[in-house]
Each structure stands twice: as structure tokens, then as C-alpha cells.
Amino acid sequence: MNLASLDLNLLISLDALLRERSVTRAATRLALSQPALSASLSRLRRHFGDDLLTRVGNTYELTPLAIHLKELTAVALAGVERVFARQPDFDPAVADREFTILTSDYGLAVAGAELAAVLGDEAPGIRLRLHHITTGAVDxxxxxxxxxxxxxxPHGFLTDLPHLDLYTDRWVCVVAADHPGVRDTLTMADLAALPWVLTFHEPTAFTPAARQLRLLGVEPKARIVVQSFLAVPFVLAGTNRVALMQEHLARRLSTGGGLRVLDCPFEPVPLVEALWWHPMYDRDPEHMWLRDRMAEVGRRIGQ
Known part of the structure; x- marks a missing residue:
């Protein structure tokens, strides 16, 4: 394929069409006229030999090829944007740059304030997008x-990718402050008998300490499953349930008095929080600066 013969503007049109699944909405998104975008769609259909969008009732659906192209198009556009945004030098004091990091609510709650402070001190023009991480993104x-x-x-989900270890946390048990059956300690028998609040209870999304507990012969009795660590205190309040939580977060959430933090009756594997990135950024000056700032965040949290 001769790239010189391709109109890269079609990549922008393709991305909008696949995201919006509508010529009208895609045209609005790009601030183009509907006839102009319809012409782009026709060119794309000829190039791929595929309809890309097919009408089903009053809506359009993506063809199998379009579904495959949607993610590839997003990756390609991101690469093009990074190429043309690159500058010969990176000065954080005057840089106008946006970084995007995917994180859980735990990572945001523990590291967010420190990260905002570190960036604000040194790089007032830097913008940071913190998006919620999903199971699909990790997979x-x-x-x-x-x-x-x-x-x-944390470690335990990814392999064979560059990473920077930031800080170490540990897993603790949490119960309601007024839990009727728990005093100052928990036993393995308690963990086997009590009802549980579990987080991310899926084959590829899980709490490592809960998986470790199963290996020790205790199968938690899941009564509530939540996709958020910050939601745990709300479904523990006033109940006899128990949950596992990272100590840094649990201590923050227990300051209001509604949560009690207890040591686990087993030795949980430590949680090592890390920043992971693609190898193509290894020598990128902007990304190297970001990693250095993230390392400072980790040092502040670990103090």
C-alpha cells in the first residue's frame, strides 16, 4: 500500500463515524457538513470494500470489519497525534501537554492529590486525564x-511490559465500626463464617488477597460484589460483613469513624503499585519526565 496516495483526513472521519455510528452525529463532532462526511464515508467504503455502517431499523450498526477497525483507528490516530505534537525539547515549565493515565479509584484516591501537587509545582501548563481502568483495558x-x-x-496482572514501582501497600480487613460479632482481632474461622463484600470478583479482575485466601482453604461467602474500592464502606455500614482493602485507602476512609481496620489473620502478599507503559515510550523525553514525577509521588506516599 502506498501511504502517499492516502488522504489521512479519512482517518479522522473514520474514527468519528465508528464512534458515533451516525453520519449526522459524526459530522457535528467534526464540525463538518453532512454531505462532506457522507462523501468521506463513500470513499472509505470503496477503499475497504465494505459498508462499515449498515442500517438496522432506525439506527446504524458496525459491520464486523468496522468493529475490528474501531480500536485500530483509535490507536493509529493517537500515534499520529503524538508524532505531530512532538517538540525538539521538553520544558515542563512552559509545556502545553496532556497526559492520560488509567487508574482504579484506589489509585486515584491514594496518589491523586500527590500527583496533582507534583505536576502543579513544576508544570502549570500540563493537563492530566485520569480515566477509570476497565477489565478490558487490562486484558x-x-x-x-x-x-x-x-x-x-499493582503487580500480578501484567507481564512483559515496562513499569516503575511506586510504593508498597498491604491488605487489611475492614468491618463496620459497630460490627456485632468482631472485637479487636479476626481469625481464619471468622473469615470463613462471615458474609463478604468482594471487589472485582471475576476471572481476570480480582483482589489478590482474596485469591490468596482461597488458596489457604477459605472460600469467602460473597454477599455483595462491587466494582469500586470506594464503595466498600457504604455496603459494610451497619452490617456484619467483612471485606479486604488496601491499608493506605482504608486508613483514609476510617477517619470518619464508620469503619474499623484490622490486621488479616494470614500474611497477605504485599501490594506493589506500579506505573506501566508501552515500550515505545521508553526514550520519550516527555514520558521520561512523567515517570520521574510519578516516582516522586511514590516517594511521598511511602514516607
């Missing part, structure tokens, strides 16, 4: 990391 991490600057994620 396809190598592809995901082509479109964002990093994943904030």
Missing part, C-alpha cells in the same frame, strides 16, 4: 498502552 494492555500514557496498576 488488552499492550494495545491499550498505545493510546494512553500509562496504567496505574
Amino acid at each position: 488488552r494492555a499492550a494495545e491499550t498502552l498505545r493510546t494512553v500514557d500509562g496504567l496505574l496498576l
Whole structure:
């Protein structure tokens, strides 16, 4: 294929069409006329030999090829934007740059304030987007990391990708402050008998300490499953349930008095929070600066 013969503006049109699944909405998104975008769609259909969008009732659906192209298009556009945004030198004091990091609510709650402070001190023009991490993003991490600057994620989920260890946390048990059956300690028998609040209870999304507990012969009795660590206190309040939580977060959430933090009756594997990125950013000056700032965040949290 001769890239010189292609109109790269079609990549922008393709991305909008696949995201919006509507010529009208895509035209509005791009501030173009509907006839102009319809012409682009026709050219794209000829190029791929595929309809890309097919009408089903009053809506349009993506063809199988279009579904495959949607993610590839996002990755390609991100790469083009990074190429043309590159400057010969990077000065954080005057840089006008946006970084995107995917993180859980735990990572945001523990590191967010420190990260905002570090960036604000040194780089007032830098913008930071903190998006919620999803199971799909982790499962396809190598592809995901082509479109964002990093994943904030503990060890145990990713392999064979560059990373920077930030800080170490430990797992603790949490119960309601007025839990009727728990005093100052928990036993393994308690963990086997009590009802549980579990986080991310899926094959590829899980709390490592809960998986470790199963290996020790205790199968938590899941009564509530939440996709958020910050939601745990709300479903523990006034109940006899128990949950696992990272100590840094649990201590923050227990300051209001509604939560009690207890040591686990087993030795949980430590949680090592890390920043993960794609190898193509290894020597990128802007990304190297970001990693240095993230290392400072980790040092502040670990103090």
C-alpha cells in the first residue's frame, strides 16, 4: 500500500463515524457538513470494500470489519497525534501537554492529590486525564498502552511490559465500626463464617488477597460484589460483613469513624503499585519526565 496516495483526513472521519455510528452525529463532532462526511464515508467504503455502517431499523450498526477497525483507528490516530505534537525539547515549565493515565479509584484516591501537587509545582501548563481502568483495558494492555500514557496498576496482572514501582501497600480487613460479632482481632474461622463484600470478583479482575485466601482453604461467602474500592464502606455500614482493602485507602476512609481496620489473620502478599507503559515510550523525553514525577509521588506516599 502506498501511504502517499492516502488522504489521512479519512482517518479522522473514520474514527468519528465508528464512534458515533451516525453520519449526522459524526459530522457535528467534526464540525463538518453532512454531505462532506457522507462523501468521506463513500470513499472509505470503496477503499475497504465494505459498508462499515449498515442500517438496522432506525439506527446504524458496525459491520464486523468496522468493529475490528474501531480500536485500530483509535490507536493509529493517537500515534499520529503524538508524532505531530512532538517538540525538539521538553520544558515542563512552559509545556502545553496532556497526559492520560488509567487508574482504579484506589489509585486515584491514594496518589491523586500527590500527583496533582507534583505536576502543579513544576508544570502549570500540563493537563492530566485520569480515566477509570476497565477489565478490558487490562486484558488488552499492550494495545491499550498505545493510546494512553500509562496504567496505574499493582503487580500480578501484567507481564512483559515496562513499569516503575511506586510504593508498597498491604491488605487489611475492614468491618463496620459497630460490627456485632468482631472485637479487636479476626481469625481464619471468622473469615470463613462471615458474609463478604468482594471487589472485582471475576476471572481476570480480582483482589489478590482474596485469591490468596482461597488458596489457604477459605472460600469467602460473597454477599455483595462491587466494582469500586470506594464503595466498600457504604455496603459494610451497619452490617456484619467483612471485606479486604488496601491499608493506605482504608486508613483514609476510617477517619470518619464508620469503619474499623484490622490486621488479616494470614500474611497477605504485599501490594506493589506500579506505573506501566508501552515500550515505545521508553526514550520519550516527555514520558521520561512523567515517570520521574510519578516516582516522586511514590516517594511521598511511602514516607
